Amino acid sequence: MNRIDYQKKIISALTWLKSQVEIHNSLSLTDINHAAEDFYCGLLNLVYGYSLKNINIIDQNAAAIDLGDEQKKIAIQVTSTSALAKTKYTVEKFIEKELYKKFDRLLILNIVKKTNHEAATIGGAEYSLDTKADIIDVDDLIKKITSDPDLQKLKSIVDFLDAELSLPTQKSLPNEVLTILGIIEFISDEGHEEAGNGYLEEPIPEDKIYRRFADHADFLVDMYNDGYIEYGAVLEAVKKESDFGQVKLRRAANYLKRYSDDVLTKFGGDPKDALSQIITDFSALLGNNGYAFDEGAAEFYVIEQLVKCNIFPYKEVPLA
Structure with a gap:
């Protein structure tokens, strides 16, 4: 238009x-x-x-x-x-x-x-x-x-x-880059300032993948390995070359913790269904705001954040 x-x-x-x-x-x-x-x-x-x-x-x-x-x-x-x-x-x-x-x-x-x-x-x-x-x-x-x-x-x-004005020529970015940039931009909005309350700060990926989600460990590991081959370098480049500071990245991680835990609870603790819903939500979010969307890139970003314990975080166990 x-x-x-x-x-x-x-x-x-x-x-x-x-x-x-x-x-x-x-x-x-x-x-x-x-x-x-x-x-x-x-x-x-x-x-x-x-x-x-x-x-x-x-x-x-x-x-x-x-x-x-x-x-x-x-x-x-x-x-x-x-x-x-x-x-x-x-x-x-x-x-x-x-x-x-x-x-x-x-x-x-x-x-x-x-x-x-x-x-x-x-x-x-x-x-x-x-x-x-x-x-x-x-x-x-x-x-x-x-x-x-x-x-x-x-x-x-x-x-x-x-x-x-003589504006610089804008080079179009690949959809996979725009997808990851768009996700980080939206979930790191200043409105989301939950600083990880109720969650462990240090990631324990081995415990999560092989113990908490033992029934789905092979699926999650394969999903991460396959995604890394295709999108690992893209994600690292986005983090290094974009202007997202540590505060914004931390805010994004904190938002993911709360949001993904709510989704996981909704699906009765099933990580496969919960991940699918999260990716669907991101697709709708970016699409509604005019961003390009690459499902593979979104999928890898989500699984990478799961490994870092920003997706489906451990909750702190209150002392008796």
Whole structure:
């Protein structure tokens, strides 16, 4: 669908630019901030129907204000700094230069990420800025754009982004890699923060495979060995090359413990049926969120996590 393609391109382009600004600023290379003023001037005009112009070029007296639409009386500062001190400075200069007589509203666009200030408003009797409504960032802009029902507007924004930005060529990843990345991404979401409560921390794969699941040991071992030949190197590459830190991987493992134990209980302790259900759940999860799915890769990831005791974990035995 064209709409989905447009949305994906917009998200990809604006998040890429956001990351470029972050990297450049971390290296004290701020030229990109000045270039961003003209870029966002054009983008905001498309998104909101403004007629913004770069005020810094027209009026050097407009301190701390970058863009202005004199018809709609909108003034915008484009910044990569989210500190409260910078926000206060901007509002103070807006008041000091009596720009509130020319513009009814001041907006601050943070081209990296905004900070939620505790103060509801900043300013004085002459002008007051609403810190919730009048400060936006790239994430807010993306949500605004991608939720717009006007398909033609989305296309015009994509055309603008294509003309303005030279995005790196994206290499498509094999389905097996996307499958493992997708699984880890979803199960390591910050909403799942169970830190292994009620489960042993150290894995004991020998006890699990040959004692706890003795009746299914041959099946599980063969499943692991066959999967390792096909997907072992893929999984190791994903772990090494992806940007998943140890916290995210640990969170994923902890979520798997609780989730898989619930599934195992549901199937009366039968690991074969429980594993099949887990893989089915992952397939539906990734499919519903637009990810490619390779059943073999998902199967191997699950069995590898079983060997590590993140799938079907041992429960602690309470002391008498």
